[in-house]
Amino acid sequence: MTTDTTAATRSASAGEAPITVDHPLSMDEVAAVIARDIPAGAFVNLGIGQPTKIADHLPEELGVVLHTENGMLGMGPKAEGAQIDPDLTNAGKVPVTELPGAAYFHHADSFAMMRGGHLDVCVLGAYQVSAHGDLANWHTGKPGDIPAVGGAMDLAIGAKDVYVMMTLFTKSGAPKLVRQCSYPLTGIGCVSRVYTEVATFDLRPHGVHVLETYGITLNELRSRLDVELL
Amino acid sequence: MTTDTTAATRSASAGEAPITVDHPLSMDEVAAVIARDIPAGAFVNLGIGQPTKIADHLPEELGVVLHTENGMLGMGPKAEGAQIDPDLTNAGKVPVTELPGAAYFHHADSFAMMRGGHLDVCVLGAYQVSAHGDLANWHTGKPGDIPAVGGAMDLAIGAKDVYVMMTLFTKSGAPKLVRQCSYPLTGIGCVSRVYTEVATFDLRPHGVHVLETYGITLNELRSRLDVELL
Amino acid sequence: MSRTAVLDSTDEAVAGIEDGSTVLVGGFGLAGMPFDLIDALIRQGAKDLTIVSNNAGNGDVGLAALLAAGRVRKVLCSFPRQVDSYVFDALYREGKIELEVVPQGNLAERMRAAGAGIGAFYCPTAVGTPLAEGKEVRTIDGRDYLLEYPIKGDYALIAAHRADPMGNLVYRKTARNFGPVMATAATTTVVQVDEVVPLGGLDPEAVVTPSIYVDRIVPVETRHYTVQGAR
Amino acid sequence: MSRTAVLDSTDEAVAGIEDGSTVLVGGFGLAGMPFDLIDALIRQGAKDLTIVSNNAGNGDVGLAALLAAGRVRKVLCSFPRQVDSYVFDALYREGKIELEVVPQGNLAERMRAAGAGIGAFYCPTAVGTPLAEGKEVRTIDGRDYLLEYPIKGDYALIAAHRADPMGNLVYRKTARNFGPVMATAATTTVVQVDEVVPLGGLDPEAVVTPSIYVDRIVPVETRHYTVQGAR
Numbered sequence: 001m002t003t004d005t006t007a008a009t010r011s012a013s014a015g016e017a018p019i020t021v022d023h024p025l026s027m028d029e030v031a032a033v034i035a036r037d038i039p040a041g042a043f044v045n046l047g048i049g050q051p052t053k054i055a056d057h058l059p060e061e062l063g064v065v066l067h068t069e070n071g072m073l074g075m076g077p078k079a080e081g082a083q084i085d086p087d088l089t090n091a092g093k094v095p096v097t098e099l100p101g102a103a104y105f106h107h108a109d110s111f112a113m114m115r116g117g118h119l120d121v122c123v124l125g126a127y128q129v130s131a132h133g134d135l136a137n138w139h140t141g142k143p144g145d146i147p148a149v150g151g152a153m154d155l156a157i158g159a160k161d162v163y164v165m166m167t168l169f170t171k172s173g174a175p176k177l178v179r180q181c182s183y184p185l186t187g188i189g190c191v192s193r194v195y196t197e198v199a200t201f202d203l204r205p206h207g208v209h210v211l212e213t214y215g216i217t218l219n220e221l222r223s224r225l226d227v228e229l230l
Numbered sequence: 231m232t233t234d235t236t237a238a239t240r241s242a243s244a245g246e247a248p249i250t251v252d253h254p255l256s257m258d259e260v261a262a263v264i265a266r267d268i269p270a271g272a273f274v275n276l277g278i279g280q281p282t283k284i285a286d287h288l289p290e291e292l293g294v295v296l297h298t299e300n301g302m303l304g305m306g307p308k309a310e311g312a313q314i315d316p317d318l319t320n321a322g323k324v325p326v327t328e329l330p331g332a333a334y335f336h337h338a339d340s341f342a343m344m345r346g347g348h349l350d351v352c353v354l355g356a357y358q359v360s361a362h363g364d365l366a367n368w369h370t371g372k373p374g375d376i377p378a379v380g381g382a383m384d385l386a387i388g389a390k391d392v393y394v395m396m397t398l399f400t401k402s403g404a405p406k407l408v409r410q411c412s413y414p415l416t417g418i419g420c421v422s423r424v425y426t427e428v429a430t431f432d433l434r435p436h437g438v439h440v441l442e443t444y445g446i447t448l449n450e451l452r453s454r455l456d457v458e459l460l
Numbered sequence: 461m462s463r464t465a466v467l468d469s470t471d472e473a474v475a476g477i478e479d480g481s482t483v484l485v486g487g488f489g490l491a492g493m494p495f496d497l498i499d500a501l502i503r504q505g506a507k508d509l510t511i512v513s514n515n516a517g518n519g520d521v522g523l524a525a526l527l528a529a530g531r532v533r534k535v536l537c538s539f540p541r542q543v544d545s546y547v548f549d550a551l552y553r554e555g556k557i558e559l560e561v562v563p564q565g566n567l568a569e570r571m572r573a574a575g576a577g578i579g580a581f582y583c584p585t586a587v588g589t590p591l592a593e594g595k596e597v598r599t600i601d602g603r604d605y606l607l608e609y610p611i612k613g614d615y616a617l618i619a620a621h622r623a624d625p626m627g628n629l630v631y632r633k634t635a636r637n638f639g640p641v642m643a644t645a646a647t648t649t650v651v652q653v654d655e656v657v658p659l660g661g662l663d664p665e666a667v668v669t670p671s672i673y674v675d676r677i678v679p680v681e682t683r684h685y686t687v688q689g690a691r
Numbered sequence: 692m693s694r695t696a697v698l699d700s701t702d703e704a705v706a707g708i709e710d711g712s713t714v715l716v717g718g719f720g721l722a723g724m725p726f727d728l729i730d731a732l733i734r735q736g737a738k739d740l741t742i743v744s745n746n747a748g749n750g751d752v753g754l755a756a757l758l759a760a761g762r763v764r765k766v767l768c769s770f771p772r773q774v775d776s777y778v779f780d781a782l783y784r785e786g787k788i789e790l791e792v793v794p795q796g797n798l799a800e801r802m803r804a805a806g807a808g809i810g811a812f813y814c815p816t817a818v819g820t821p822l823a824e825g826k827e828v829r830t831i832d833g834r835d836y837l838l839e840y841p842i843k844g845d846y847a848l849i850a851a852h853r854a855d856p857m858g859n860l861v862y863r864k865t866a867r868n869f870g871p872v873m874a875t876a877a878t879t880t881v882v883q884v885d886e887v888v889p890l891g892g893l894d895p896e897a898v899v900t901p902s903i904y905v906d907r908i909v910p911v912e913t914r915h916y917t918v919q920g921a922r
Contacts, residue, residue, distance in 0.1 A: 040463070041463030043672045063463070065626070065671065065672070067672075068865070069795065070719045070722070070865045070868050071719075071865050071867050071868050072864070072865055073670050073671065073672060074626075074664070074671075085864065086721060086722060086866075087722055087723075087863045087864040087865060087866035088722075088864040088865050088866075089719075089720065089722050089865055093719070093720040093721070093722075093773075098664060098864070100659045100660035101624055101625075101626040101628060101659050101660065101662075101671065102664040103628055103664050103667035103670040103671070104664055104665055104667070104862075104864060104865065104867055105667075105670060105867070106799075106867050106868065106869070106870065106871040106872055106899070107719075107745075107795070107798075107799040107868050107869045107872055108799040108800055108802070108803040108871075108872045110799070111576075111795065111796030111799050111800060112572070112575060112576035112577070112644070112800070113644075113670070113672060114577075114796060115576060115577035115578075115796055115800075115814075115815060115816060116574075116575045116576045116577040116644060117577060118575075118644075118672050118673065119672075134819075139821070144784070146771055146772040146780060146783055146784075146790070147771075147772075147790075147792045148769070148770045148771050148772040148773075148792065149769055149770065149792055149793075149794050149795070149822065150769050150770040150794075150795050151769070151794070151795040151796060152794075153794040153796075153816045153817045153820060153822065154794055154795060154796035154797075154816050157577075157815045157816055157818070158577060158796075158815075158816075184820065184821045185819055185820045185821070186820060187817075187818075187819070187820065188818065188819035188820075270694070271694030273903045293694070295857070295902065295903070297903075298634070299564065300488045300491070300634045300637050301488075301634050301636050301637050302633070302634055303901050303902065303903060304857075304895070304902075315633065316490060316491060316635075317491055317492075317632040317633040317634060317635035318491075318633040318634050318635075319488075319489065319491050319634055323488070323489040323490070323491075323542075328633070328895060330890045330891035331855055331856075331857040331859060331890050331891065331893075331902065332895040333859055333895050333898035333901040333902070334631075334633060334634065334636055334895055334896055334898070335636070335898075335901060336568075336636050336637065336638070336639065336640040336641055336668070337488075337514075337564070337567075337568035337637050337638045337641055338568040338569055338571070338572040338640075338641045340568075341564065341565030341568050341569060341807075342569070342803070342806060342807035342808070342875070343875075343901070343903060344565060344808075345565055345569075345583075345584060345585060345807055345808035345809075346805075346806045346807045346808040346875060347808060348806075348875075348903050348904065349903075364588075369590070374553070376540055376541040376549060376552055376559070377540075377541075377559075377561045378538070378539045378540050378541040378542075378561065379538055379539065379561055379562075379563050379564070379591065380538050380539040380563075380564050381538070381563070381564040381565060382563075383563040383565075383585045383586045383589060383591065384563055384564060384565035384566075384585050387584045387585055387587070387808075388565075388584075388585075388808065414589065414590045415588055415589045415590070416589060417586075417587075417588070417589065418587065418588035418589075569807070569809075573812075576800070577814075577815055578800075578812050578813065578814060579812075579813035579814070579815065579829070579831040579832075579834065579836035580812070580813045580829075580831055580836070581804075581809050581810075581811070581812040581813070582809065582810035582811045582812070583808075583809060583810070584808055584810065598810070598811075600810040600811055600840070601810075603810065605810035605811070609831070630896065631896070632896075633896075663897065665861065665862075665863075665864075665897060665899075666894065666896060666897035668896075
């Protein structure tokens with residue numbers, strides 16, 4: 001299926017104003033911002049961890065269909081209590097539910113779906129993203145750390161749009177949107193948008209466009225990032 | 231599944247004597263000879279045309295499972311009368327039936343099954359076979375003839391054993407078991423056995439072994455073929 | 461609401477197919493052939509088409525009718541020559557249509573590769589044959605392989621048995637054949653079905669083509685073909 | 692009679708697995724993990740194994756128990772490091788086990804290639820990353836791809852939901868995961884199932900793994916795992 005490309009984001013089509021608040025967002029609010037930008041009827045993979053929260057902000061009538069890499073389209077909310085079935089989990093191994101119109105398939109078919117470019121959007125976490133869309137999210141590269149890639153590299157190169165959801169700065173204040181990634185790469189030139197607690201960035205061929213800021217000025221952002229902002 | 235390799239041919243395991251008759255066989259009798267050599271429980275593809283007759287000589291208790299390239303395991307006999315279903319045909323587009331334990335799959339899966347070496351035996355017709363197992367069965371190579379390959383090249387390289395069922399001579403008396411094929415090839419070094427109306431040949435690395443003759447002497451065979459017979 | 465369109469007419473289903481498109485057409489002989497969509501495509505008028513299908517038409521119907529209408533520039537198929545392929549045969553002998561013969565397994569696997577994002581693959585089929593001409597050969601673990609590239613369609617026209625409103629599909633028996641592979645390999649996949657069932661009406665364990673691959677669905681009255689040569 | 696063996700005990704099911712074998716082990720975390728077969732493999736005693744599986748064990752059960760028993764020389768997997776992968780973590784840090792990290796999609800596609808007779812394929816995953824090191828790069832239609840080779844198993848140990856006596860299989864929900872792919876990629880495929888149904892008891896349209904890929908079947912009492920970390 002194809003999504004409605006005339007309405008690239010729902011905010012645009014619905015005429016909602018961009019979120020412009022005077023405080024940094026919680027990660028749950030970031031999830032809501034991302035949810036707002038997912039087109040109606042889109043096929044979406046939310047990776048593991050933080051981005052899976054986005055599902056809570058997608059109204060049912062939007063008809064977004066969730067893909068999970070372990071072999072399912074039409075994944076429903078987290079399973080609770082008696083719903084829990086050990087044979088039905090998401091990619092993070094969390095028990096989930098099945099929505100009407102779901103379909104199961106094996107791993108080769110699931111990754112063919114990803115890698116063949118059929119998913120409209122995937123949302124991943126990241127250690128770093130470069131201004132030209134390189135993604136680093138699978139390995140710290142520290143000696144002694146055990147590498148584990150999972151489906152991250154397949155998602156990075158497969159989805160039509162790869163969104164990153166992350167804090168803009170590390171705990172020590174170092175920016176994670178950078179000129180060049182210093183962490184081992186997951187994919188090159190694959191990220192189109194970066195959603196953070198203080199700003200949303202659109203990575204375009206000619207540079208990084210700031211779409212929205214939350215509790216920070218553009219000048220302040222410029223002073224804390226080593227990338228050129230448009 | 232694996233077939234019983236300790237009994238390479240049922241005739242051996244059942245202690246039957248090889249067929250040695252004093253007249254050339256009809257093609258229906260050739261089909262019976264081939265059927266005799268198909269191991270119990272084997273997964274078999276009978277191509278199109280003549281070889282499909284072999285199915286009539288496979289007793290049900292042998293548990294041979296027939297594959298058809300258009301997406302089925304567990305193909306049953308030709309459909310008759312009310313059984314005819316236009317959605318259920320063999321590779322020759324002839325209506326067939328379904329046996330208990332059948333499975334349907336799509337074309338890529340069907341040819342993955344073939345090309346991955348999972349079929350035990352396939353039986354094909356041929357214009358020519360060379361002493362070292364080259365097969366020519368898809369194209370006369372005559373100017374004006376429209377080439378059509380179907381699944382022949384996939385079967386030729388895919389099955390564990392490729393048997394050929396053909397008359398040994400053309401209508402004009404030219405041998406079809408040859409030193410080098412003059413017709414365009416379907417596959418190289420792929421045929422292991424050749425079943426004809428006058429003899430059965432085993433193609434071995436060191437030469438062509440005559441397993442049985444029907445109404446012809448070995449000397450007569452030698453005089454009519456340009457290949458060395460062991 | 462999924463964005464798969466469930467349409468009322470086959471004419472809407474084939475709307476927008478441009479001249480010069482590559483169209484993947486399902487079916488193995490008559491089984492799984494999307495007759496109603498092809499009839500609509502003939503009415504729609506797109507020409508200069510490249511058709512990818514297992515055969516090159518039977519009798520005067522379906523693909524054969526599209527060929528007879530002069531809309532097809534080139535056919536990629538495994539088995540053009542059949543007892544009732546006289547429409548194709550005549551066009552070919554008159555030099556009015558191009559033919560590329562592709563082994564059946566390569567036809568399927570090359571479309572799968574297009575749908576799965578594989579750039580190319582090494583394949584054991586056709587090594588040492590005339591169909592290997594011009595292809596790169598590589599020896600891997602002592603066996604020779606040919607390099608084969610994906611076949612991608614602008615459109616796929618296929619027939620399935622049942623769909624749900626999201627676009628999930630199931631097929632019937634050997635009419636399944638190329639449908640599921642073609643659905644993955646085309647930019648726009650158009651499906652004629654015998655029946656659209658309510659959402660939840662298909663078993664998620666038994667869905668063959670998931671909705672993500674399906675763009676347009678149109679229910680058709682009956683599958684008005686019998687066995688080959690009988691119509 | 693098909694030659695797939697329906698066995699009474701998991702010990703018979705894993706008989707003959709040689710030291711040094713490559714064993715494909717199904718499951719994504721705990722879902723689809725063939726616990727009973729792994730327990731039998733531990734009793735059987737084969738060592739120096741290469742294990743291909745998505746993860747490298749969770750908690751103290753299944754694959755983790757096999758690792759703890761010191762039977763595994765090398766693991767090919769996509770995601771070894773998990774909250775409860777302490778058995779693997781310790782062996783790895785002590786240098787007692789080799790690790791090859793393979794992107795999950797490559798793991799699946801490389802096994803599919805082994806089962807489908809593909810010699811190698813060009814794949815877009817991991818281009819420009821550390822996992823591309825040593826791999827051939829080719830540009831096709833302006834995009835870069837890495838050359839990836841098949842992963843073939845001597846044995847596959849998988850879990851399915853139901854089998855018929857011929858060996859046809861169906862799975863349950865996301866426990867399907869790697870099972871169908873591994874079944875095609877191994878010389879000998881061994882399957883633990885919740886239930887063996889009579890011949891004709893599976894819908895031919897809904898069979899996921901056809902009998903041709905299955906060598907040994909053993910019904911097990913219950914699937915005695917719950918959700919991850921809960922056992």
